[in-house]
Amino acid sequence: MNVALPTLILFVVLLPGFIFRSGLKRAERTSVDFSPFGRVVAEAVLWAILLHMAWIIISHLAFAREFEPVVLMNLISSLPTTQAGAAQRVGIEFRPIAAYFISLLIASHVVPMLIRSAISRYRLDRDGAPLSTIFRFHDAPWYYLLTGADFPEGQQPDLISISAIVEVAKEAVLYVGFLDDFYFDSDGQLDRLILQQVSRRPIANDKPTGPSTADQDTGRFYPIDGDNFVLRYSEAITLNVQYVKLTAARAADDDLPVIPTR
Amino acid sequence: MKALKSKLASQLLADPAASGQLRDFLVNRNVSDLRQQAPADQFVIRSKDGKVTVRASVVPKAKAA
Numbered sequence: 001m002n003v004a005l006p007t008l009i010l011f012v013v014l015l016p017g018f019i020f021r022s023g024l025k026r027a028e029r030t031s032v033d034f035s036p037f038g039r040v041v042a043e044a045v046l047w048a049i050l051l052h053m054a055w056i057i058i059s060h061l062a063f064a065r066e067f068e069p070v071v072l073m074n075l076i077s078s079l080p081t082t083q084a085g086a087a088q089r090v091g092i093e094f095r096p097i098a099a100y101f102i103s104l105l106i107a108s109h110v111v112p113m114l115i116r117s118a119i120s121r122y123r124l125d126r127d128g129a130p131l132s133t134i135f136r137f138h139d140a141p142w143y144y145l146l147t148g149a150d151f152p153e154g155q156q157p158d159l160i161s162i163s164a165i166v167e168v169a170k171e172a173v174l175y176v177g178f179l180d181d182f183y184f185d186s187d188g189q190l191d192r193l194i195l196q197q198v199s200r201r202p203i204a205n206d207k208p209t210g211p212s213t214a215d216q217d218t219g220r221f222y223p224i225d226g227d228n229f230v231l232r233y234s235e236a237i238t239l240n241v242q243y244v245k246l247t248a249a250r251a252a253d254d255d256l257p258v259i260p261t262r
Numbered sequence: 263m264k265a266l267k268s269k270l271a272s273q274l275l276a277d278p279a280a281s282g283q284l285r286d287f288l289v290n291r292n293v294s295d296l297r298q299q300a301p302a303d304q305f306v307i308r309s310k311d312g313k314v315t316v317r318a319s320v321v322p323k324a325k326a327a
């Protein structure tokens with residue numbers, strides 16, 4: 001079997017950069033990353049260089065191992081004799097080299113997850129944060145809209161109310177409910193929303209002829225039975241998002257002025 | 263992906279009466295000027311742990327907040 005050893009070596013050397021880059025991004029698609037090829041490669045190579053620098057320093061400090069660039073250069077050389085000599089050196093030091101690359105690959109998978117988690121935890125990516133241009137996940141707009149990630153810590157709303165207009169039998173119908181969950185398709189487009197406590201009304205009922213009463217306003221909406229209402233995003237003509245803040249005040253059970261329920 | 267929903271909001275949605283009131287508040291909030299009485303923005307959540315009064319308000323988008 002004829003193996004293009006230099007290509008294989010370059011692949012192994014650059015692979016941690018590609019893994020690290022894809023792990024660091026919060027993207028809403030599961031299909032192929034359609035970012036420009038040049039940008040992908042440039043970012044991956046940059047991350048690979050930084051990761052190798054970090055690992056080489058750790059190897060030097062913790063294990064007194066020195067990086068020998070000549071061996072690497074000889075490995076990717078086109079001269080078979082030079083390559084064979086370098087391969088022999090690698091064979092002698094196979095265990096530490098294998099440990100180096102295995103630990104680097106594991107780290108390039110785990111570290112970005114931790115970084116991403118810390119960015120979200122401390123809201124470094126929220127709109128208006130000092131370093132948001134660096135930390136913001138630009139490929140995840142729905143994430144920011146529907147999880148409230150743009151709100152500062154402590155000022156987050158409690159839930160999201162969704163109003164959507166859907167055409168049913170050539171008639172526009174307004175659906176209102178509370179957002180519970182949302183899903184994306186493989187291209188990162190919003191696929192469906194799961195709503196709770198949904199009610200609906202035809203838009204045609206929006207034209208009152210005179211002053212309305214509370215009962216009339218409420219009566220225009222028809223509650224929809226069921227726990228989860230699935231709204232396909234592709235069928236929604238418009239989508240309105242409202243953030244609702246709830247302020248609680250626990251009171252003694254019997255002293256509480258209870259608002260009459262319907 | 264799970265949407266934004268606090269523990270308090272989950273408690274409220276688990277109470278049919280309170281969640282119905284919240285829904286009425288949201289859908290009628292903008293038509294309150296057409297009638298005498300504004301929709302109540304305060305609800306009572308009843309659960310096995312007791313009662314909690316909550317006040318609801320619609321907050322602006324984070325950037326404008």
